[in-house]
Amino acid sequence: AQKVTQAQTEISVVEKEDVTLDCVYETRDTTYYLFWYKQPPSGELVFLIRRNSFDEQNEISGRYSWNFQKSTSSFNFTITASQVVDSAVYFCALSGKTSYDKVIFGPGTSLSVIP
């Protein structure tokens, strides 16, 4: 069975601190996709990144970076020099290789960045 675990329910950091959001997944598929979404207080989930299981390169986009490690089934998300606008709920998600496969979401991590 597929499963996504985000062990951190809530995190608070002071502005400009770095913060890492953990994501651990379980799947028996050899081909799969991992996603991160951000849900700001307005409610609409916003896509951040997609990674397929064959691409283990870390990715950096501005202050955001992602560390994908198949050996530990983890896909962690780091925000460098956090800002108040980063306050949101962040979801990690997993899907199989086809578009007909369900997307499984983790429970989410609520991040509060304090000015």
Add this chain to the structure above:
Amino acid sequence: DVKVTQSSRYLVKRTGEKVFLECVQDMDHENMFWYRQDPGLGLRLIYFSYDVKMKEKGDIPEGYSVSREKKERFSLILESASTNQTSMYLCASSYRQGNTEAFFGQGTRLTVV
């Protein structure tokens, strides 16, 4: 810009009422989804559709049905609303090919009293 629009932001209904939640997308996406979001549980898939008139059960379909008569519109129906269906409902859409990301609406917060 892709837009997924849900008909209501907030809704209050009485127990036993039939409730319709409407979702429209404007990007010609084949796939459409209905999720339910509850604290600590993340997003749970209720139903999804990968084509007009096609539907597949998600993880928690009990008490819900769906309708997709047109490609751009996906409706979630609560046949007889109950208080345990009080929740945030999120609609999403995506292209069928390539397992691409989903685009979400702003959600409908439904309260059943």
